[in-house]
Amino acid sequence: MPKVLISDKLSPAAVQIFKDRGIDVDFQPDLGKDKDKLAEVIGQYDGLAIRSATKVTEKILENADNLKVIGRAGIGVDNVDREAASKKGVIVMNTPFGNMITTAEHAIAMMFAVARQIPEASASTHAGKWEKSKFMGVELTGKTLGVIGAGNIGGIVCDRARGLKMKVVAYDPFLSQEKADKMGVAKVELEELLKRADFITLHVPLTDQTRNILSRENLEKTKKGVRIINCARGGLVDEEALADLLKSGHVAGAAFDVFAEEPAKENPLFGLPNVVCTPHLGAATTEAQENVALQVADQMSDYLLTGAVTNALNMPSVTAEEAKVMGPWIKLSEHLGSFIGQMTDEPIKAINILYDGVVSEMNLAALNCAVIAGIMKRANPDVNMVSAPVIAAERGIQISTTNQEQSGVFEGYVKVTVVTSKFERSIAGTVFSDGKPRFIQIKGINIDAEIGQHMLYTTNEDVPGIIGTLGATMGENNVNIANFTLGRSAIKGEAIALLYVDDPVPAAVLDKLQSTGLFQQVKTLEFDVA
Incomplete structure (x- = not known):
């Protein structure tokens, strides 16, 4: 449990x-x-x-x-x-x-508050003053709202703003023209948004690309009298620069729910007229x-x-339905990677993954993670689908993916090729109707090999006596063969054998096989088939 x-x-x-x-x-x-x-x-x-x-x-x-x-x-x-x-x-x-609507509504509320100076007017009235002429506001109707980040929350803000009869311009590198047209907003570059907007609201995460997106330089490019709303993340706006522009009158007002340092006990914006501040309340509704x-x-x-993965930030999402269908393919991908990892001693420069047929329509990002994890486990047994891509990136390994329609007798298959400074090595596999993964090609040689926990892989020239030598040596040393698969490139050409055995093959058996002079390579392999 x-x-x-x-x-x-x-x-x-x-x-x-x-x-x-x-x-x-x-x-x-x-x-x-x-x-x-x-x-x-x-x-x-x-x-x-x-x-x-x-x-x-x-x-x-x-x-x-x-x-x-x-x-x-x-x-x-x-x-x-x-x-x-x-x-x-x-x-x-x-x-x-879960908090999209709440956060979007808070941004709209903050926009109303700064447009009509509601908090200051409320404080003045509570103090027994009646300063009706002091708090002259502006209407939202007909004004241009600049939305930086038109994703989930920003998209709701755009919709609400259009309902208020505002003109909406949006800057978002990931917003397509088709989506912008559907939303009823004008897709613009940041420079144009700064020049046109009467109100600017931010709805982007804090990243290296968005940090100080409203820098002093960009704030100075805004229309005189603009009002800035930030209910997204602290650090998106240069608060010192904004304070200076508020004091100069270039910026007419600001409404901030988030700050560069939180909890915010001191801030350049605090105490300035027509600045509305709340303590990160964007998601604070019941x-x-x-x-x-x-x-x-x-x-x-x-x-x-x-095994379903939803809204993960460091792993491709996999629905429960995908997890059921993809389970055998994920396991196959791990096995393919594991074979490559166990066979490769040279530093890997690149990993190329080909998806053919039905598998090409699946969640390839998740399958990529499984392949990479299988490869990396030899060096680090604790690696998994989350950590493997990070390790690969740290090592400078290039990952490439190709998907194609069905091109052969199999309904679908996966082929993994690794590139080192000395060679390329490839292996392909598929999932049969029984849900069991199979190896179907190694080094370009076609095979049909069931995958077991303990396996023996050999390469040799295609000559008589190989099967007998392998069988006799295994039998003499009490190693039971569960499955025996052979393949060759051509008559008298390069040949391979893959044996699925019940127990690990002892080192002494490997030495005996090597001493026959028949084999170019003798290698034990272990797979997690649980």
């Missing part, structure tokens, strides 16, 4: 989901604040469910020997060391859709908090029980 730790405050309904799914759940909502205690106990758990209070650092992950998945109830994962988690082979999930908690519980349960 998988065991999950909840180290932050999640709703009782989320806890119950884990229990109902048959998962042993340990609900300790204050444990995440004690990093030393968390590091001490984390090794007991398969899953960790968190909000923002728990900081999953590299130090904590060092002790997480059984951890398979971290689930963040919410969209932001700034509190998780994703690189360390990936190297450890731990999937990091979030719930980007509905959103419940939604993300329930979603993270379901996602983690699905992965731990069925």
Whole structure:
């Protein structure tokens, strides 16, 4: 039974989901604040469910020997060391859709608040003043809203803004013209957005590309009287520069829910007129908090029980339906990679993967991860589909993928080729109707080999006596052969043999076979067939 730790405050309904799914759940909502205690106990758990209070650092992950998945109830994962988690082979999930509407609504509310100076007017009225003429606002109708990031949340903001009769321009490198037309927004470059927008709202993650996207230089390019709204991530806007432009009057107002440093006790924007600030409330509604908690519980349960991967940030998503269909193909891909890894002693420069027929229509990103994991396991037995691509990237290995329609007798197959400075080596395999993976080609030689835990691989010149020598030597040393497969390139050409045996072949048997002079290569192979 998988065991999950909840180290932050999640709703009782989320806890119950884990229990109902048959998962042993340990609900300790204050444990995440004690990093030393968390590091001490984390090794007991398969899953960790968190909000923002728990900081999953590299130090904590060092002790997480059984951890398979971290689930963040919410969209932001700034509190998780994703690189360390990936190297450890731990999937990091979030719930980007549970608080989309809530966050988008907060951005719209902040836009209204700064347009009509509502917080200042409210404070003035509460103080017994009646400063009606002091708080002159602007209408949203007819104004141009510039949306930086037109993804899930930004897309909802665009829709709501159009309902308010605003003109919407959007900057998003991933927004297609077709999608922009469907949304009813004008797709523009950032430079044009800065010049045209009366209001600018940000809805992008904080990355190296988006950090300070509204830099001093870009803020100075904006239309005079612009109002800036940020309910996405702190660090997207140069807060010092914005404060200067607010003081100069170039920027008419700003509404910020997020800050470069949080919790924000001091900030250049604090205390300035017509600046609305809230303490990261974008997802702070009863509905959103419940939604993300329930979603993270379901996602983690699905992965731990069925292998389905949803909303992972360091692993391709695989639905429960895909996991059922792709299971044998994932296993085949691991075996193909494992064969290559066990046979290759030279540093690998490139891995080329060909998908043919039915498999070419599957989730190739996940299959790629399985191939790479199989190859890497020889050097690091603890590697998995999450950590393998990270390790490959660190080593500078180039990964390429080709998919094609059915080109042969098999309904589908996978072929893996590795390139080193000295040679190329390839192997292909398929999945038969019984769901069992098979090797169908090695070094361009066609075979039909069942895959077992213990195997013996030999290469030789195609001459009489090979079968007899292999059979006799195995028998003399009490090694039982479960399956015996042969293949050759041509009569008297290069030949291979692949034996599936019941027990590991002793080193003495390998030496005896090598001493016959019949074999160019004799190699034992081990596969995880569980």
